[in-house]
Amino acid sequence: MKKTLTTAIACIAACTLVSFNAFGAGGPKPDPLPKARTIAELAQRYDSSRCIECHEETHDQWSESLHSKSILGSPRTAPTIITAIEKGLKLFPYSGVKEDSDITVESLMMCMKCHLPQLDEATDEVAREIVATIRAWMKASNAGKEDEAEALEETIASLNIGCMVCHNKMAIIHKYADGYPQYDTVYGSQEGEHEDETISKMAIAPALSESIFCGQCHGQGPNFELDHPSQCATAYGSYLFAYVAHGGSESCQECHMHKSELGHNIQSYQDETMAKMAVDVTVHARSLFWRKNKTEGVLPIGIIDVEIYNKAGHGIPDG
Numbered sequence: 001m002k003k004t005l006t007t008a009i010a011c012i013a014a015c016t017l018v019s020f021n022a023f024g025a026g027g028p029k030p031d032p033l034p035k036a037r038t039i040a041e042l043a044q045r046y047d048s049s050r051c052i053e054c055h056e057e058t059h060d061q062w063s064e065s066l067h068s069k070s071i072l073g074s075p076r077t078a079p080t081i082i083t084a085i086e087k088g089l090k091l092f093p094y095s096g097v098k099e100d101s102d103i104t105v106e107s108l109m110m111c112m113k114c115h116l117p118q119l120d121e122a123t124d125e126v127a128r129e130i131v132a133t134i135r136a137w138m139k140a141s142n143a144g145k146e147d148e149a150e151a152l153e154e155t156i157a158s159l160n161i162g163c164m165v166c167h168n169k170m171a172i173i174h175k176y177a178d179g180y181p182q183y184d185t186v187y188g189s190q191e192g193e194h195e196d197e198t199i200s201k202m203a204i205a206p207a208l209s210e211s212i213f214c215g216q217c218h219g220q221g222p223n224f225e226l227d228h229p230s231q232c233a234t235a236y237g238s239y240l241f242a243y244v245a246h247g248g249s250e251s252c253q254e255c256h257m258h259k260s261e262l263g264h265n266i267q268s269y270q271d272e273t274m275a276k277m278a279v280d281v282t283v284h285a286r287s288l289f290w291r292k293n294k295t296e297g298v299l300p301i302g303i304i305d306v307e308i309y310n311k312a313g314h315g316i317p318d319g
């Protein structure tokens with residue numbers, strides 16, 4: 001009963017928040033920028049290195065995170081994109097992709113929706129350039145050509161979930177109410193002038209500190225809005241339906257950015273602090289002698305009772 005009541009109150013609170021949320025400082029939907037025609041152009045549009053000058057610590061933290069190399073990955077992601085093309089796109093009879101030259105932005109969106117959402121601002125040539133670059137990188141790595149591989153790896157990593165992907169493109173979720181992100185504005189928790197030369201304004205993104213912000217890419221299950229739904233990350237679904245539903249109250253940001261003290265170096269088990277925050281393990285063990293039967297006699301046996309309690313805000317591992 002108490003649980004039902006808490007859920008009801010949580011529900012009322014959530015609904016109230018939605019309807020009375022202060023409007024953010026987005027604006028009317030801006031005209032789209034001309035499509036980027038090369039990897040270099042797209043990387044330049046979302047270049048995070050221009051923020052270093054004034055946000056050095058944040059930049060250092062971010063560059064340690066997987067967000068800073070979101071299509072290269074650990075580096076497991078780039079090769080898996082190729083697998084998805086070879087074993088998926090090219091084998092599906094109605095995908096329209098038989099050769100690399102048939103690849104389009106739309107066909108890569110089954111991965112890029114979350115790994116590189118800004119690809120929707122580029123031409124199909126950029127989609128094909130990405131695939132060719134990953135292939136060349138894999139070839140150079142396999143052939144032991146280290147310098148060439150390193151340069152290509154840098155090109156792949158130049159496309160990433162950088163500052164302006166989170167603080168502009170993905171910053172505002174309810175666009176009918178809060179408006180569309182404007183090109184000259186960084187979205188955070190303050191409003192006013194911003195010292196940057198071209199991005200001269202700061203405005204409030206109402207949900208940047210809420211779990212729903214991360215949920216945009218961290219998945220609930222199959223991506224049904226795509227012609228061919230893919231499924232990769234599901235942490236946000238697990239967060240909502242397992243953690244919050246059982247009374248969990250912390251946000252992604254609270255655990256991953258604040259409690260972990262990692263800030264923008266958003267990590268998982270690869271980081272020791274996160275690994276420690278992940279599970280409680282209790283082990284009870286006892287040994288005894290057991291008289292089994294006449295032939296085998298007395299045997300030493302051990303009874304080990306292991307309890308693992310998941311303290312993360314979702315199932316682990318994910319994906």
Ligand code: HEC
Pocket residue numbers: 066067069070071072073074077114115116117161165166170213214215216217218252253256266267268269270
């Ligand atoms: C624009 C999409 C996007 C947004 C927004 C986003 N992420 Fe991610 N995140 C990713 C992708 C994609 C990866 C994996 C990159 C890779 O390795 O291929 C990732 C990686 C991670 C990882 C590391 C996972 C691992 O296996 O080590 C954590 C933790 C994480 N994100 C948490 C968050 C949190 C918390 C937020 C909100 C503050 C957030 N993310 C916002 C897309 C996003």
Ligand code: HEC
Pocket residue numbers: 066072073074075076077078080081084109110111112113114115217218219220223230231232233234235318319
């Ligand atoms: C719903 C958003 C979403 C989609 C769509 C998506 N991914 Fe992911 N992917 C993520 C996130 C977030 C992570 C990291 C966190 C995790 O593992 O939960 C991730 C992790 C990965 C990883 C492991 C990362 C690493 O660095 O080792 C690989 C590989 C991967 N994705 C490949 C793909 C491929 C290939 C596709 C397309 C077929 C794809 N993903 C589609 C969001 C997505």
Ligand code: HEC
Pocket residue numbers: 048051055058059060062067161162163164165166167188208209210213253257263264
């Ligand atoms: C994956 C999404 C993501 C990326 C990428 C990202 N940020 Fe943030 N940033 C956030 C979130 C979420 C918050 C609010 C955290 C909170 O709730 O306290 C934030 C907060 C901030 C703040 C406010 C102060 C603070 O540190 O909390 C600044 C300044 C900032 N980010 C700058 C940057 C810069 C510069 C970059 C690029 C180097 C960057 N961010 C990249 C998600 C991101």
Ligand code: HEC
Pocket residue numbers: 048050051052053054055163164167186187188189190194195196197199202
């Ligand atoms: C010339 C210096 C300068 C440059 C360059 C710069 N910023 Fe800032 N930024 C500031 C200052 C100063 C503030 C206000 C900081 C404060 O009051 O905490 C700020 C605030 C912000 C905030 C709002 C933080 C909050 O608390 O809500 C975000 C987000 C942000 N910057 C992102 C960026 C990004 C992304 C870039 C690169 C595209 C960038 N900044 C480049 C100086 C700069």
Ligand code: HEC
Pocket residue numbers: 211214215218235236239250251252253255256267268269270274275276277278279311312313314316317318319
């Ligand atoms: C109560 C704290 C807590 C909350 C809330 C939380 N996380 Fe986590 N998360 C953790 C811990 C601890 C780990 C490390 C365990 C691990 O990686 O296996 C982790 C791991 C992850 C991973 C890596 C999963 C993997 O395969 O190991 C991703 C991705 C992630 N979190 C994203 C999110 C997102 C997105 C949210 C919000 C929707 C969120 N987390 C909410 C504590 C939390």
